[in-house]
Amino acid sequence: MKQIIVLLLVLVGPASAAELTIELDHSRTTWHTAELLKHPAAQTVQIVDDVSYKRNMTYRAVPMAALLPGLTVQNHVQAVALDGFAAELAAAPLLAQSGAQAWLAVEDPARPWPPLANGKPSAGPFYLVWTQPQASGISPEQWPFQISTIKQLKTVAERFPALLPDPALAADDPINQGFALFQKNCLACHRLNGAGDAQVGPDLNMPYSPTEYFGSDFLKRYIRDPQSLRHWPQAKMPAFAASVLPDAELDLLVGYLKHMAARKTDTSL
Structure with a gap:
């Protein structure tokens, strides 16, 4: 034995x-x-x-x-x-x-x-x-x-120019602040315009931005608690409580996504 x-x-x-x-x-x-x-x-x-x-x-x-x-x-x-x-x-x-x-x-x-x-x-x-x-x-x-x-x-901005907001915006513009929050909170799971290395969640701009199909404040509600709007057992997206993503930062993040909805470039093609 x-x-x-x-x-x-x-x-x-x-x-x-x-x-x-x-x-x-x-x-x-x-x-x-x-x-x-x-x-x-x-x-x-x-x-x-x-x-x-x-x-x-x-x-x-x-x-x-x-x-x-x-x-x-x-x-x-x-x-x-x-x-x-x-x-x-x-x-x-x-x-x-x-x-x-x-x-x-x-x-x-x-x-x-x-x-x-x-x-x-x-x-x-x-x-x-x-x-x-x-x-x-x-x-x-x-x-x-x-x-x-x-x-x-290299930095995200250097590797993935398709993620960048309008270059005419000032460095401290709220849209650029939202871009920084997107990198910190979203890019690990999601791509945008086909750009990024993540393989977990869907692209957040192609073919449509969530800002185009979530009405009213439902997108913010979804980010706060995904299971409250779309519930399924294998869901992976975590909830982003206000202690992690304060309301002011959530507004900046959504502002970036709305801005990028007008800057679609599918780099995955």
Whole structure:
């Protein structure tokens, strides 16, 4: 019996074989679970009201700054999850040493995390979590889980000009403020004008913008609580409470979508 168990372990392989690839302009590193758990900077961190688990959680985690050598606050990275969720992340908050701090939580195969829901996997093997997220206005979309790759890229505006508002607008115009909120809260799941890397939700401008088929304030109601207007068991879009997206910011976001409805360019063709 002991020989059979050993043979099964060899065939299946160790549970700690999960890999995370970090691709920076100057380096490419592949980390294994066991290496990250033993990382010199690894700590046990307490996360209050975890975004994904909706309760307090404890993780073994490595500061993101320790995994991004050579990155500067002007840089930009993308965290790609196993399901195609692609979180666009400015480097500055990832490197911050005060206020909100970013951590890569690492799932220990010997102490697996609970499933995210019945019939669902856990948030592992790698999950970007934050301590004191409220100090820097960290959005739920900046908590990607089941991460497989983190890569340095040019900014969203540089990579996807089809997302840009009218260039004649001032930098601080409300439409440009709405564009910043779109990047922070929507681009991880949605494309617009065919532009973006996300593979989860529908395009928000082609063939129609939601501002063209949601009447009155129903679009805002949908963003606040998608299940209140369109209910189905496999829905993935989270609710954006006022504590995450205040009313003033929601108005700016919808303003950007209305503006882009007149700037349709399908780059996917």
